Amino acid sequence: MNINNFEKVIYPFFWVEHDKSVSVCLNVGEYKTEIFETREDEGFEGNGYDWASLAQVFLEEKKPEFINIVKFDPEGSMFCAYSSDADALKAFIISFKEACEDKILILDLFSRAELD
Template sequence: MDTDNFKKSIKPFFWVEHEKSVSVCLNVGEYKTEIFQTREEEGFEGNGYDWASLAKVFLEERKSELMEFIKFDSEADMFCAYSSNIDALKTFIVAFKEICENKVLIQDLFSRAELD
């Protein structure tokens, strides 16, 4: 997949290249907010930390072979995953975005996410 198609396929997540690593980020509050509303009474807000919790469950259960390569540096207003392994991060975000688009699967994974 060429770079332009890749970047389009992961929207609203966005890809950022650094000198020795890459990041994939999401400005929170603009995508899949309804997922987090299902557990609002437990304290989930849909912030960057909540997205990271969801992404960690996804990695553990669906892409555990990537866990050693993917790190998180989320903030309240932004989800951010990064890696020095470009291929690992690309594999992660393509698969994670696919899961995010499947309402049943994403709700199932989110049911096991823990507040950070």
């Protein structure tokens, strides 16, 4: 998969390359806000920390082979996952994006996310 195609597949997430690692990020508040609205009364806002909680459940349940490879570093306005293994992070974000597009699956995963 060439980089242009990859960027289209993961959009609105975006890829960032660093010297010794790579990151994939999302500016929150514009994508899949309805997921977080389902638990708004519990304090979920759809911020970067909420996305990281959702991604952690996804990682543990759907991609456990990446648990020690993909890490999260969210901020209030941005979700960010990073790794020194670019191929692992690419596989993670492609599958996470696919999960986000599956409403039943993503709501099920989100039901087990913990408020940070």
